[in-house]
Amino acid sequence: MPSADDIKQRIEAALPDASAEVEGADGVHFQAVVTSPAFAGKTRVAQHRMVMDVFAGELGGSIHAMALTTKTPS
Amino acid sequence: MSENQLRDAISEAIKDNDVILFMKGTPEQPACGFSARTVGVMQALDVSFASVDILPDPRIRQELSGISQWPTIPQLFVNGELVGGCDIVMEMYESGELAQLVGAEDVAPAPAEVPAGAAVEQDGLLQPENRLS
Numbered sequence: 001m002p003s004a005d006d007i008k009q010r011i012e013a014a015l016p017d018a019s020a021e022v023e024g025a026d027g028v029h030f031q032a033v034v035t036s037p038a039f040a041g042k043t044r045v046a047q048h049r050m051v052m053d054v055f056a057g058e059l060g061g062s063i064h065a066m067a068l069t070t071k072t073p074s
Numbered sequence: 075m076s077e078n079q080l081r082d083a084i085s086e087a088i089k090d091n092d093v094i095l096f097m098k099g100t101p102e103q104p105a106c107g108f109s110a111r112t113v114g115v116m117q118a119l120d121v122s123f124a125s126v127d128i129l130p131d132p133r134i135r136q137e138l139s140g141i142s143q144w145p146t147i148p149q150l151f152v153n154g155e156l157v158g159g160c161d162i163v164m165e166m167y168e169s170g171e172l173a174q175l176v177g178a179e180d181v182a183p184a185p186a187e188v189p190a191g192a193a194v195e196q197d198g199l200l201q202p203e204n205r206l207s
Contacts, residue, residue: 043155043157044157044162045144045156045157048162049143059145067161069161
């Protein structure tokens, strides 16, 4: 099972200049706040998809759920 | 109704209604807390919206998610575009972006009321109803 830190590192590796704060001690439910300049000008749906795509095939399976908040750096 | 007909009917409903919410249950009787919160936001904005209960037939959700490429319910569409689910709707409500998007005027964000009740009506399979909030 992935740890919150695994999830954080995968998001930060996949998205340009992203920083992620991830919580989720049970290994299947996570909460992530992701900040990346790559989100600029995109709808929230598009921003969420960029993060969800990192876990394509795992969400709904080994990862049950991820509550997501996306931000652009201020 | 075949899957293709159902998919066409969903696409038509999204196209024909400026604001449409696909949810579990009805605005009067939401069957899920996320749907209830989203309805609460729409009512707080005092905007009229069509709604579709996805529960009566599992194919509605399947075809909807096929169209939107979005896995969860509820799903709010404005002007034919997916705005998001409960979290995104809440966030955009609190920032004022949602009021702007749906053309609600002079509505200061306030805590959204969550309608009570959780029973599911079985009528009206994919018959979007225009409801005044």
